[in-house]
Amino acid sequence: MIPVKEILMPKSVDEVCRLIRDNNGLSKIIAGGTDIIPGFHIESPRFENIERLIDINNVDELKSVSIDNNIITIGSAITFSEIISSQILSEKLPLLVKASKTIGSTQIRNRATLGGNFINNAPCADSVAPLLVYDSEVKIKSFTAERIMKLQDFLVKPYGTRLKPDEIVSQIIVPVPAKSFRGDFYKLGRRRAVSISRISLAILLDVDNGLINQIKIASGAVTPIGTRFYDVELFAKGKNFTDESMKEISIKLGERILQVSGVRWSSEYKIPVVQQVCYQLLKKIERGENLI
Amino acid sequence: MEIRFTLNNNKVTSAIEPNLRLIDLLRDKFNLTGTKEGCSIGECGACTVIMNGKAVNSCLVFAGQCEGAEIITIEGIEKDGKLHPLQENFLKSGAVQCGFCTPGMIMSAYALLMENPTPTEEEIKDAIAGNLCRCTGYKQIIDAVEKSAKEVVR
Ligand code: FES
Numbered sequence: 001m002i003p004v005k006e007i008l009m010p011k012s013v014d015e016v017c018r019l020i021r022d023n024n025g026l027s028k029i030i031a032g033g034t035d036i037i038p039g040f041h042i043e044s045p046r047f048e049n050i051e052r053l054i055d056i057n058n059v060d061e062l063k064s065v066s067i068d069n070n071i072i073t074i075g076s077a078i079t080f081s082e083i084i085s086s087q088i089l090s091e092k093l094p095l096l097v098k099a100s101k102t103i104g105s106t107q108i109r110n111r112a113t114l115g116g117n118f119i120n121n122a123p124c125a126d127s128v129a130p131l132l133v134y135d136s137e138v139k140i141k142s143f144t145a146e147r148i149m150k151l152q153d154f155l156v157k158p159y160g161t162r163l164k165p166d167e168i169v170s171q172i173i174v175p176v177p178a179k180s181f182r183g184d185f186y187k188l189g190r191r192r193a194v195s196i197s198r199i200s201l202a203i204l205l206d207v208d209n210g211l212i213n214q215i216k217i218a219s220g221a222v223t224p225i226g227t228r229f230y231d232v233e234l235f236a237k238g239k240n241f242t243d244e245s246m247k248e249i250s251i252k253l254g255e256r257i258l259q260v261s262g263v264r265w266s267s268e269y270k271i272p273v274v275q276q277v278c279y280q281l282l283k284k285i286e287r288g289e290n291l292i
Numbered sequence: 293m294e295i296r297f298t299l300n301n302n303k304v305t306s307a308i309e310p311n312l313r314l315i316d317l318l319r320d321k322f323n324l325t326g327t328k329e330g331c332s333i334g335e336c337g338a339c340t341v342i343m344n345g346k347a348v349n350s351c352l353v354f355a356g357q358c359e360g361a362e363i364i365t366i367e368g369i370e371k372d373g374k375l376h377p378l379q380e381n382f383l384k385s386g387a388v389q390c391g392f393c394t395p396g397m398i399m400s401a402y403a404l405l406m407e408n409p410t411p412t413e414e415e416i417k418d419a420i421a422g423n424l425c426r427c428t429g430y431k432q433i434i435d436a437v438e439k440s441a442k443e444v445v446r
């Protein structure tokens with residue numbers, strides 16, 4: 001039985017913030033509903049007692065994409081279909097677009113939103129690894145205040161973020177990476193469509209004169225939450241971009257993931273797979289078959 | 293709450309409980325039982341309808357979110373008693389066996405052809421990737437969509 005007693009459809013962010021100002025835990029923001037409605041259906045404790053839904057699909061400000069001074073601002077209620085058909089995003093943030101294409105099915109992508117993908121911080125949120133390598137930030141609004149923080153700081157623990165009950169993530173802010181970066185995204189699921197990620201990996205790499213100038217690596221699903229690997233990035237920096245260093249980086253990444261995740265029943269097969277995925281992505285970039 | 297929306301080209305109004313899903317609205321309030329409920333969690337596509345020009349799972353939309361929307365269901369695609377080419381070709385190609393997946397499958401294909409009248413086989417597969425069929429093995433379904441794409445002059 002779905003407990004909802006009221007659905008409101010505000011038209012502006014201010015109105016949304018006013019509605020959640022006195023949030024007593026009985027209200028919840030809904031956009032695509034592709035997580036919330038099945039959640040109700042299976043009587044997930046995450047959605048117990050939700051009496052009032054605040055639908056944000058009619059808030060234009062939360063649906064727009066803009067670019068200014070090489071900073072892209074994406075409304076949190078943009079759907080994955082809208083991301084895929086956005087020219088700006090295809091051109092400037094291809095890893096995010098590629099990840100979006102792997103999510104659910106056409107029907108799901110037509111409803112599910114970017115904000116909704118990471119707002120509950122499920123480990124398998126496919127948009128997170130790309131957003132992390134892009135050094136994304138989130139803009140958070142309440143009725144009285146506004147703050148901006150790095151996505152990786154926002155994501156605290158599985159199903160936990162820094163969002164307060166009276167706040168909404170209104171925008172995702174992404175600096176366009178320098179043109180010298182190459183990169184790609186890979187997702188491994190149990191099947192090709194409508195699949196939940198088992199492993200996802202996003203890499204951005206800047207090689208200068210055969211030397212790794214900078215590398216950015218982030219994972220999803222295989223770690224408890226989407227994670228950037230700064231220490232592996234540091235380890236790689238300045239190395240020659242050779243087959244040997246690619247192997248070293250991949251091995252290091254696997255070790256690090258094992259530390260972060262702890263040994264699980266699946267580690268024995270997942271870690272070698274992640275290492276292989278990392279190595280193959282780097283190889284792809286070396287061969288120039290990468291996405292960007 | 294009361295909602296107004298367009299259903300198969302007719303303007304309609306309905307008094308609903310806020311916890312009603314779009315699929316319940318269609319089947320229980322409007323008696324449009326062509327739309328099927330399989331999994332209820334967005335995995336099978338049997339409940340697919342078109343909302344504002346896009347295929348959606350009607351089990352994953354609240355009726356209360358449909359204020360002002362344009363909804364098309366399997367019942368809305370025939371014209372003057374004549375089946376839509378997709379319906380014709382599904383029948384002719386043997387793309388219907390038990391038929392449970394068929395309305396959803398056709399609505400996904402219909403949404404595809406609205407946006408892209410000349411899809412490739414890959415694009416067809418992608419468009420119906422969220423629709424499960426336990427009977428036909430998909431080949432006949434893809435054939436039916438391909439045939440229809442050639443016939444639908446828009
Ligand atoms: S019943 Fe809606 S997707 Fe299965």
Ligand code: FES
Binds near residue numbers: 426427
């Ligand atoms: S015809 Fe039976 S499920 Fe498709």
